[in-house]
Every structure is written in structure tokens, then in C-alpha cells.
Amino acid sequence: MAGYTALLEDVRRRVSESADPTARRLASKFGYLKYMVVRYYEMLGSWDRVEELLEAFEKPLPRAIRVNTLRFGNPREVIERLERLGYRFSKIPWEHHSYVVTKAGGVSLGATHEFLLGGYYLYRGVASLIPPLALSPEPSDVVLDAAAAPGGKTTHIAQLMGNRGVVVAADISRERFRALRSNLERMGVENVVALRVDSRKIPEIFGEYFSKSLLDSPCTGEGIIQVDPTRKTKTLFEDLARAHRRQVELLTAVVRSTAPGGLVAYTTCSIAPEENEFTVAEVLESVGGVRVVKPAVEVELEPGIVDYFGIRLPEQLSLCGRTYPHTHGFEGFFVCVLEKIGP
Amino acid sequence: MRCVVGGGEVFEHVARLHGSRAAEALREYVPLYCAEPLEVYLMRAELMHAVERILKSGRFPYFAGFYAGRLRSDKPRFIPSHVLLDRLYKHIGHPVRAVKISDAGIRVVLYGRDVLAESVVECFEPVEAGEVVSITGPDGYVYAVGLSKISSCGEIGRLREKDVVAKTIFDLGWYLRSGTVPREARYKV
Ligand SMILES: C[S@@+](CC[C@H](N)C(=O)[O-])C[C@H]1O[C@@H](n2cnc3c(N)ncnc32)[C@H](O)[C@@H]1O
Numbered sequence: 152m153a154g155y156t157a158l159l160e161d162v163r164r165r166v167s168e169s170a171d172p173t174a175r176r177l178a179s180k181f182g183y184l185k186y187m188v189v190r191y192y193e194m195l196g197s198w199d200r201v202e203e204l205l206e207a208f209e210k211p212l213p214r215a216i217r218v219n220t221l222r223f224g225n226p227r228e229v230i231e232r233l234e235r236l237g238y239r240f241s242k243i244p245w246e247h248h249s250y251v252v253t254k255a256g257g258v259s260l261g262a263t264h265e266f267l268l269g270g271y272y273l274y275r276g277v278a279s280l281i282p283p284l285a286l287s288p289e290p291s292d293v294v295l296d297a298a299a300a301p302g303g304k305t306t307h308i309a310q311l312m313g314n315r316g317v318v319v320a321a322d323i324s325r326e327r328f329r330a331l332r333s334n335l336e337r338m339g340v341e342n343v344v345a346l347r348v349d350s351r352k353i354p355e356i357f358g359e360y361f362s363k364s365l366l367d368s369p370c371t372g373e374g375i376i377q378v379d380p381t382r383k384t385k386t387l388f389e390d391l392a393r394a395h396r397r398q399v400e401l402l403t404a405v406v407r408s409t410a411p412g413g414l415v416a417y418t419t420c421s422i423a424p425e426e427n428e429f430t431v432a433e434v435l436e437s438v439g440g441v442r443v444v445k446p447a448v449e450v451e452l453e454p455g456i457v458d459y460f461g462i463r464l465p466e467q468l469s470l471c472g473r474t475y476p477h478t479h480g481f482e483g484f485f486v487c488v489l490e491k492i493g494p
Numbered sequence: 495m496r497c498v499v500g501g502g503e504v505f506e507h508v509a510r511l512h513g514s515r516a517a518e519a520l521r522e523y524v525p526l527y528c529a530e531p532l533e534v535y536l537m538r539a540e541l542m543h544a545v546e547r548i549l550k551s552g553r554f555p556y557f558a559g560f561y562a563g564r565l566r567s568d569k570p571r572f573i574p575s576h577v578l579l580d581r582l583y584k585h586i587g588h589p590v591r592a593v594k595i596s597d598a599g600i601r602v603v604l605y606g607r608d609v610l611a612e613s614v615v616e617c618f619e620p621v622e623a624g625e626v627v628s629i630t631g632p633d634g635y636v637y638a639v640g641l642s643k644i645s646s647c648g649e650i651g652r653l654r655e656k657d658v659v660a661k662t663i664f665d666l667g668w669y670l671r672s673g674t675v676p677r678e679a680r681y682k683v
Binding site: 261262264267268293315316317319328329332333336337339340341342343344345346347348355356357360 | 536537538540541543544545547548551553555556557558559560561575577580600604631635637666667669670675676677
């Protein structure tokens with residue numbers, strides 16, 4: 152266990168020592184474990200902002216769709232067909248083919264004919280659209296999607312690549328893999344090689360093979376409490392540390408599978424620094440040969456955290472991006488783009 | 495799950511069912527045959543290198559490219575996927591071996607029910623009893639694949655409203671009902 156993973160023990164101690172009465176009050180008001188709220192103060196720097204975050208987690212997430220240009224050559228056709236069912240949308244300015252649902256129509260969005268025809272992908276939150284844009288895959292790329300199921304990001308990547316180039320979509324879960332197969336088929340994706348595997352094995356199979364890699368990592372979901380309110384009480388600090396260790400193993404494998412000069416996007420639907428900045432910091436230190444670069448996306452992101460309970464993280468982590476429900480109006484989420492330094 | 499690359503069987507079936515012009519649409523694709531029963535995927539040559547790496551490591555891809563359909567030892571010997579059919583029709587400019595049905599008919603078919611004569615608005619030759627037939631909507635997209643009960647489009651005029659024109663063996667409602675069931679269970683035949 153190297154430096155930053157070991158420092159999580161310091162974080163745990165400081166969090167458990169905190170006796171702040173405001174943390175206790177807010178934890179009890181919103182039904183959270185106290186240690187979570189103590190950390191939110193450390194992330195956001197004021198109790199007002201913490202309360203805004205907790206209030207935002209009480210509100211439902213706006214749903215979004217990405218129109219699939221691989222099946223419908225004219226994206227307007229999909230929107231017009233859904234409008235005839237009573238739906239209304241507002242365009243997301245930073246993703247060409249994506250829309251927030253502003254009014255629901257008569258048929259559920261997961262059951263329309265347009266959905267079955269692969270006319271769109273349905274998202275429970277808007278932030279999921281950011282990682283593929285941050286990776287900016289092109290038709291000439293060989294892409295790894297190392298935690299791909301059920302395929303929201305794989306299908307988006309395929310669309311950005313115009314169904315050309317190569318995407319290796321890997322996931323370990325048998326059940327989720329079937330959903331991935333279903334989604335890729337429905338959406339008319341044809342540039343994917345699907346591999347059911349523990350992605351920690353990918354370097355053994357491919358070596359330094361990929362020009363762009365995405366790790367949409369398994370995480371504790373601390374950014375989507377709107378969707379799963381049980382998350383307020385079900386995850387202990389030890390669970391965060393366990394998730395961190397798994398993420399470090401996966402990210403290490405993904406960095407090792409990426410060719411020199413290539414990009415790696417690491418992302419989670421969690422706002423926990425333990426699963427995000429600490430994971431990236433650990434890999435920067437233990438694997439080496441990578442540096443953080445700013446994600447090339449049009450959406451404004453909050454900077455990555457570099458000071459947490461008095462622990463200094465590498466300054467370059469401020470180039471990573473975060474979203475919070477109270478500042479962005481969608482799920483809490485983290486993205487960090489690493490560049491593998493060439494030979 | 496085993497997969498092998500190559501072999502032209504799928505192209506022969508496409509040419510037999512949909513004509514040689516339709517088969518031309520697939521010229522740049524390499525077949526990948528996976529699993530039991532035999533599922534056919536078609537991939538562009540670009541994907542071959544990654545597939546070979548996987549095979550060399552002693553593993554098999556779950557699939558690669560797009561799903562083209564299933565090969566069988568009995569009739570129908572090849573069940574094309576709706577994705578393949580949409581692609582073929584786009585290439586040749588019109589459907590073949592197909593019935594176009596009304597919106598009301600589509601709604602019923604998407605629950606897995608059979609196609610009745612009353613919902614057929616157009617029929618595209620050739621059709622052949624016991625062989626596959628595409629079920630398209632008024633928008634031209636393939637919503638289901640069935641087994642034809644008729645041997646020529648002319649027969650439809652002689653059927654009663656509730657007579658079955660095609661037995662549905664796959665419909666897009668499958669993505670909703672059973673998107674995560676094993677692929678072996680996909681077809682009702
Ligand atoms: C956040 S989800 C991915 C969501 C997906 N990227 C999307 O956009 O639809 C994380 C995924 O990681 C997978 N996973 C967990 N551990 C893994 C491992 N060791 N190797 C490969 N996949 C793994 C899980 O099965 C899960 O599907």
C-alpha cells in the first residue's frame with residue numbers, strides 16, 4: 152500500500168474525531184451518517200454550501216436523452232416523434248445530440264417505439280454525458296471502455312466515432328453484460344469488441360494497446376443519493392476505503408493498457424475524494440508516467456480537491472473536474488483525464 | 495463462450511433470402527460465429543486485430559461488430575436480425591420478404607403476438623411459408639421478424655381478418671421484456 156491509500160487512515164481518524172454540532176444537526180435533519188456531512192464541509196468549505204448540497208440531494212434528477220445518430224440519420228425525427236407523444240425537451244448546449252426532458256409524455260421513455268428502435272439512450276442524469284466528451288474519441292482511435300456495462304458510455308463513444316475505429320468494451324458482470332449486448336444491438340453499434348473479463352487482466356491480454364481509455368469505475372454512488380437515498384446510511388468509511396483500493400487496481404490496469412501518448416479518463420458518480428482524487432493521486436505516484444490534463448469539455452466543472460483534512464494532494468489534481476447537484480443541477484460526479492507520457 | 499472468425503455461410507443465406515444486391519451491402523464485413531446455437535456477428539476488418547489479441551490470450555470475445563442473426567440446422571436455416579434487415583433494405587432501397595403493418599398492428603406485435611391479416615398494409619415478395627419474413631412499421635423500420643404462413647403476397651386478400659399472416663419469433667419488445675435473458679432464449683422457434 153503506497154502513500155495516498157495509507158493516508159486514508161488519517162482521513163478516517165480525523166473524520167471520526169470531529170464533534171462539530173452543525174454536522175450532527177444536518178446529519179440528523181437529512182438522515183445521513185455524520186461522517187459523510189463532516190466530509191462535505193471539508194469539500195465545500197461552508198455550512199451553507201453543505202446545506203445546499205443536502206437539499207439538492209432531496210430533489211429528483213432531471214432525466215436526459217441522447218439521440219442516436221447511428222440509427223436515425225436525422226436526429227430531429229426522433230425529437231419530433233417523441234413530441235407527438237407529449238414530451239418536451241430542452242437542448243443541452245454542450246452535447247450536440249442530447250436533451251433534458253422538461254415534460255413527460257404519455258408512454259414511458261424506456262418503452263416508446265423510438266426507444267426500441269434505438270433512437271436514443273435514456274439517462275437518469277446529465278453528468279453521464281461528460282466522460283465520453285472528455286475522452287473525445289475519434290474514428291482513428293482504439294478505445295478501451297474498461298467498465299462498460301450497461302453501455303451508456305460505450306454507445307456514446309461509438310456515436311462520437313461515427314461507428315468507425317475500435318472500442319473494446321469490457322465488464323466483469325454476466326448479468327450487466329447482457330444489458331450491454333442488448334443496448335449495443337438496439338443502438339446499431341458496430342465498432343465494439345465485447346469482452347467479459349476482470350479488467351485488471353486487460354494489460355496481460357493487450358499490453359500498451361489503446362490510444363484512449365475510459366474507466367467509469369465501480370463506486371459507492373455518493374453523487375447519486377437522489378436516485379438511491381439508502382446511500383445516506385449504508386456506506387461506512389471502511390467501504391469507501393475498500394472501493395478506493397479496487398479503483399486503484401482497475402485504474403492501474405487501465406493506465407498500463409494505454410499506449411504512450413494516449414489518454415485515460417477516470418470517472419465516478421461519486422463526490423467522495425477518497426474514491427476520486429485519492430485514487431488518481433495513488434496511481435500518479437505508484438504507476439508513474441502519467442500526468443493530469445484538463446478535460447476538453449464545454450461544460451463548466453468545479454476543480455478537483457487538493458487539500459483535504461490538511462492532507463496535500465498533488466497540485467495537478469485541481470485540473471480534474473467535479474459536478475455537484477447544488478451547483479450544476481445534476482448528479483454529483485468526478486472526471487479526471489490523464490495523459491500517458493510518451494517514451 | 496467459443497467464437498470463430500471467417501466462413502461465408504451467412505453471406506450465402508443473405509443472397510438466398512434477400513438477393514445478391516443485398517449481400518453486396520456486407521462486402522466489407524468479416525463474420526464471427528459465436529456460441530451454441532450459432533450466433534453470427536459481422537465486423538469490419540478494423541476490429542480483427544483486437545479480436546485476434548483476445549483469441550491469442552486463450553479467451554473469446556463475447557461478440558464483435560453487429561449482430562447479424564442466428565444460423566440453424568432446421569428451416570429457417572438463418573434468422574436475420576432486425577439490425578441486419580434495416581441495413582439491407584436501406585442498401586437496396588426497399589424491403590423484400592416483408593409485410594408492412596399498421597401502427598395498431600405494431601403495438602400488438604411488440605407484445606410478441608402474431609401478425610394478423612387485418613393489420614397488413616403492404617406485402618413485399620418473395621414470401622414463402624415457413625421461411626423468415628420481416629415485419630415493418632409504416633415508418634419502414636423492422637419491428638419484428640416472423641415465420642411466414644403464406645407463400646405469396648396475393649394470398650392475403652383471400653384470408654379472413656383474424657387469420658395469421660406471420661408467426662412472430664422476435665420483436666423489439668424483447669429489449670424491454672428480456673434484454674438481460676441469455677441470448678439462447680431469443681427466438682420463439
Ligand atoms: C459505473 S458502472 C459502469 C457503467 C457504464 N460505464 C455505463 O455508462 O453504462 C461500473 C461497472 O464496473 C463493472 N466492474 C466492477 N468490477 C470490475 C472489474 N474488476 N472488471 C471489469 N468490470 C468491473 C461493474 O460490473 C459495472 O458494470
